Amino acid sequence: MPTPTLQKATHSQTRTYNSQLVLRTIYDQELISRADVARRTGLTRTTVSDLVGELMELGLTEEVGRGPSNGGKAPILLRVADDSRHLIGVDLGESEFSGAVVNLRGEVRRSARLPLNGRDGDEAVELVHQLIDDLVGSNGDGLVGIGIGTPGIIDSEAGTVRWAVSLDWQDLPLGSLIRERHDLPVYVANDSQAAALAEYIFGTDRRATNMAVIRVGRGIGAGLILNGELFHGDGFGAGEIGHVTVDPEGEPWSPARAPCSNVPKGQRARTRIPSLLASRRTPVDRSRSMFSPARRMPGTSAPARSSTMPPASSGARSRRSSECSTSTA
16 A cells, blocks of 8 residues: 655644644633743744734634743733634523524623524524524624534534434434525534533543543433544444433333433433443443554554444334434434
8 A cells, every 4th residue: 555645744734733733722721922922832932923813813813911920021922812802602502592602712792592482494504593693793703603502313424414303303414504594614523422522621630531422311421532532433323322222121212213312201211221321230242342452543542433333224214213313313
């Protein structure tokens, strides 16, 4: 197999990378001098000074006075201008759709919510438009993008909802619909994966590079962070644990389907599922586990994906009628 040829980064690519590195360093430290930015990034002071000047012209950073002196001239401190840009975050929940305008620190500047009232399909899409229209209209300048967390199997790269049972969506190009309407970058993710990303960025333990965040509501799902990266799985279903069979003798989630962890909802799930898991004594067949070493992405040490995908046809649905297939309800 031929060895891939590494291409040298262009001057523009290098400068963009360095600018992002400087901005991230200022963001993480909250108050920092140019000299300290240079020490932390390994860039020269001249390069840092030039890049900081560009960021200040864009309104992304600002000077906030002088810091303590170590014998020489007191350094000028920098910080990110938190409200120079805003983003919209939307959560398509089980009973309501909610959204907020947030600044660069994730602080809420305005919020809105609309009850779902059992709507699905095109009616649910229209509700998403209504919610985002309201938030966009209230913000003015400085809006840089929209993020949407939704239940289901999500192709985040394409912004497509592959399959969302509770909303009756299949192959819905939600990202494209919102992007065309508002001419803004749009990122669509599974709601549990979005929660994991939020915990990783804004959570209390900034040192954690691997984590699993489990959401328990009407449905159950998990988001995975592996080596500091959000893990989607090669079938976009990593972490979709909501329909794993937990109690073989339990009540079925739907006709002709096996009892699974989405059946005991809300508080029942929080109390019943741990006891069911603790009571099981059957050894785990690791060759079938979604986290099995045998199920890896090619060329990596990361687990590949959840083992189930949306039914492709009525024949596939028939063959799987005795299984509990993955979705986020």
